[in-house]
Amino acid sequence: MLYFDHCASTPPYDEVIQTMTEVMRAHYANPSSLHRAGTSAGHLIERSRAVLAEQFRTKKGSWLFTGGGTESNNLAVKGIAKQYAGRGKHLITTRIEHASVYETFGQLEEEGFRVTYLPVSDTGHVRAEQVLEAVTDETVLVSVMHVNNEIGTVQPIAEIGRMLKKRSRAFFHVDAVQSIGKLPVSVEEWGIDLLSGSAHKLRGPKGVGFLYIRDGITLYPLFTGGSQEEGFRAGTQNVPGIVASAKALRMASESMEARGRKLGALKRMLLTEIAEIPELKLNGGEPSAPHIVHFSYPGMKPEVIVHMLEEQGILASTKSACSSKDQKPSRVLLAMGASREHAAGGVRISLGDEHTERDIARLAEALRIAVRQLKPLERGLT
Amino acid sequence: MQEQVKQSLQGFERITYFKSFGRLYVLLNDHSYAPVMDRLKDLFGIVTLSPAVSTGHNLEEIRAAALTLMQTLPEQPSTFKVSAKRAWKEFPHNSQELNHLVGSHVLRAMPSLRVDVRKPGVELRVDVQEEAVYVYHEVIEAAGGFPYGSNGKAMLLLSGGIDSPVAGWMALRKGLELEAVHFHSYPFTSDKAKEKVIELAKRLSYFSGEPLKLHLVPFTEFQTTLAQNGNDNLIITIMRRAMLRITERLAGRNGAGGIVTGESLGQVASQTLASMNVIGRAAELPLIKPLIMMDKQEIIRVAERIGTFETSILPYEDCCTLFLPKSPSTNPNLRIVEMLESQLINYEELLQAAVEGTEELMLTPDSQTAVQSAGEDSWF
Known part of the structure; x- marks a missing residue:
């Protein structure tokens, strides 16, 4: 896991x-x-x-x-x-x-x-x-x-x-x-x-x-x-x-400096991988923290993505844990001017000290698989 | 003096020293200047401090150092002058020539600058010594006073209040070596009161630049015996006389020739002229009272400046305020006091027991407090 x-x-x-x-x-x-x-x-x-x-x-x-x-x-x-x-x-x-x-x-x-x-x-x-x-x-x-x-x-x-x-x-x-x-x-x-x-x-x-x-x-x-x-x-x-x-x-x-460098490098790697998946839209911009990556799959309920990742042994979050149980679109994404559809589809990946480049590669692969399987269902699930 | 400077700059390993004609040169090597300066400006016996650049006996080097110094001033002055001094007479240019040779070089490179010999914005000093030439402009007033221990040794009565640490600082400034004496009455006073005094003693040892011995005198027996004896209005007088007697015995054991207190005239009942007369007679050693004519506000200002105020106002009761009578005498009668003391059972034994039971702590600014040493280091 x-x-x-x-x-x-x-x-x-x-x-x-x-x-x-x-x-x-x-x-x-x-x-x-x-x-x-x-x-x-x-x-x-x-x-x-x-x-x-x-x-x-x-x-x-x-x-x-x-x-x-x-x-x-x-x-x-x-x-x-x-x-x-x-x-x-x-x-x-x-x-x-x-x-x-x-x-x-x-x-x-x-x-x-x-x-x-x-x-x-x-x-x-x-x-x-x-x-x-x-x-x-x-x-x-x-x-x-x-x-x-x-x-x-x-x-x-x-x-x-x-x-x-x-x-x-x-x-x-x-x-x-x-x-x-x-x-x-x-x-x-x-x-x-x-x-x-x-x-x-x-x-x-x-x-x-x-x-x-x-x-x-x-x-x-x-x-x-x-x-x-x-x-x-x-x-x-x-x-x-x-x-x-x-x-x-x-x-x-x-250990902050060393960890920050390591997390930053992993994050850049993950951003590159996600940018290559056209269905996923990265949210936010620089300056940003070295451990958080956030993206939306407009038209897809984020819980579905989170559950599909979990089936592949990967734990991620929708919105923040404190408000992840309600179904409304993200207040943060709406404030940034995202559409309701976009704002409702956010998934957050947050990195930690134990992660390696291999883990990021596995995560990227899991995302590609999830998107491939969800693609035909895009409209049906929203 | 040099020893004390060395002692207080212990943490700066690459510093070297050089002494010549009433001056001490502290060669920073690659240490940064600000923390060294911060430490030295609090050290007694130093009158002024000047950050300087040293060069070889070579005019071009001197000129270059002078120019760099002028160009890197935080605020550019509009006028300056050069004050050269040739202490080493083998240098080829005399002072007058040097003033001109260095001044003209600076002027050529900084044309907006003018020379003003009477009221210059910056006085650039060039000091030609045998071993090197020193270029500097700042003369910073330091703490002054005498080097630690140059005027003998005394015992300081340290209560934990605002006054006694200030008295201690003033005594240190006058070059007295100090040992501090604190009376505690556990369980009537708390461990926190003791920790507070330790904190204050540590601060004083910062100014002395040497470890400071703190005597913790167990005073419970004496105070409780006294409190059960009636004559409430004279309790404070008798107690303070006992403190002086105990301190005098500790002074004898530790080779101290005086007692420093934080008394200030008229501040409390025991500090009226009449009280001080009766109390002071209990001691034979000179009683030194640096704060005697100071106002409370002045004392507080010093306490704030030397960094003892915040600790002093922590609200832990010390033994001086224990068993405080409603109306302590401001005009005690010496004969009555002496008579009461002679009637106290075991008076002498109680004093001696307090002396014998005294704990000694050697404190430096880095000594660990109860909080700093709490638990296991691996937990933090």
């Missing part, structure tokens, strides 16, 4: 599994307890935090641990909107955000906030100028994802951050769930105030998210309860998950 769904989740590193097991066994005490067993568990969390600060070279903010990328995004977006509603109730984001950001803004709209959803180009990119044009005196938050989870396009975060800082007091949140460990992320240099990440996307465990918060920022908490994580996230911390996540992040960051 070849697993090509690394955007949905990744196989944890062996070292991560080992760390997780050992910490779980040795440090079961509650990290908030006053006794020494509790204190040592607390120290493990602080050391994990220090690993994040070191890997991201952050000095002017702190890293919180949450229950995952979705929670980090919710906490950042709702936390800022609610905490700073007194300054203004205008928020800016894009039409191609992950559901955990997009739907959160939708909920805030119901609560009386005004949201500008920036359109994107036909390659799936937003321009920094668009963000600036949308900013008003009332704007309190701008949230733009770094790498799109469906089509892999890279947004101009550095440019947006720098321009925004000069022009506005609005906070800048970046959903970096798909970019951490794949692309360099310079949190402070780029003027980012809040940044979300998720451990299981970079070969860490599930159930752990990160959130960077620049010093001086307060968030309205999602949960009430204890004062863990500076009071921004009540609830006993997931000690083994957090330590293992720090381990995964370190391993991913330290």
Whole structure:
């Protein structure tokens, strides 16, 4: 079986599994307890935090641990909107955000906030100028994802951050769930105030998210309860998950350059192969992340392709895993100006560290076979 | 001094040194300049620092170095002058000639530049020494003060608050070698309070450029005995006298000739003139109080500058605020205090037990904290 769904989740590193097991066994005490067993568990969390600060070279903010990328995004977006509603109730984001950001803004709209959803180009990119044009005196938050989870396009975060800082007091949140460990992320240099990440996307465990918060920022908490994580996230911390996540992040960051080169080469190979299959239309454009390839088979339900690939031992995804169960056309592709037919037929291939050129060749062959078998049925299946 | 510079630049392996006439030359070789400069500007005993280019005793080389330096300035000045100094008299051109020879070369290549001998935008210095010629323009003021240890050794009372680290920094600047003394009352104070003091001591050792010894004195027995004895309003006075006595004994064992404290006049009950009189009489060694006439805001500014403020304000109770009476005396009576001390059962034994139970830690800026050494390294 070849697993090509690394955007949905990744196989944890062996070292991560080992760390997780050992910490779980040795440090079961509650990290908030006053006794020494509790204190040592607390120290493990602080050391994990220090690993994040070191890997991201952050000095002017702190890293919180949450229950995952979705929670980090919710906490950042709702936390800022609610905490700073007194300054203004205008928020800016894009039409191609992950559901955990997009739907959160939708909920805030119901609560009386005004949201500008920036359109994107036909390659799936937003321009920094668009963000600036949308900013008003009332704007309190701008949230733009770094790498799109469906089509892999890279947004101009550095440019947006720098321009925004000069022009506005609005906070800048970046959903970096798909970019951490794949692309360099310079949190402070780029003027980012809040940044979300998720451990299981970079070969860490599930159930752990990160959130960077620049010093001086307060968030309205999602949960009430204890004062863990500076009071921004009540609830006993997931000690083994957090330590293992720090381990995964370190391993991913330290090997990022070499892996990036390797993934990039595999991706180019795959793009060439797909470009030679006339039925398949590649989506997105440069700049893009080195591990995501997205294409449509207009007129064909993507589930059919995914199932046919699976019969040949290949696992891929339709849209993003978080919204793959609904049958509607992709919101991201529609935002890029694709027709409904085109937007409904998207398939995502996401690459990982274990892949080789042979695997890409096998995938390409499987795609050719699937297309050949589906071709006569094109009309009948839509 | 040279030893301290070497010590504090330990991580830069390819640096070499050369000493001549009150100056120390730090040859970077291929190390980059900024981190070395950052480290040196905090080192006491250095008055000024100048990044310089060295060349051979050859006019063309000197001219080329001068021109490159002028052309790579971050901001181009409109005026300049050359100040040459010929310390090595065998060089064929004297200072006056050199000013002209170098200045004219720069002017030819950079025609928009003018010479202004009175208020030049940049003063380009050419220093001809026997071993090399140095070309530089910046004279950066460094931390000043005296080299570490050049004025003897003292004990620093380090509480964990804002003041005592600042007092320690000022003592270091005056060339005092320091050992820090911290009193803790576990379980009334927490391990976190201790970690905080370790953090502060590490920071001080950064400025001294040498490892710093921290004495952790167990003070629980003494404090709980005292707290059960009534006379609430004199508790602080008696406690501080005991601290001085214990510190004096530690000073004797470690060859220190003074005690540095972070007291500032009138700040709290124990820092009134009358309190300081009664408390100070418990010690025979000179009590050095660098902050005595400083305002709190000034102290805070220094604490921020030297990077101790953030640690100092962490909210962990230290032993000075334990058993704090509602109205501590601001004007204690020496005779009453002495009488109460003589009535305390086991007073002498308690002091001696605290001295004997003292733990010593040698700290450097790189010493690991409890967080840094948490768990197994392989987990991270």
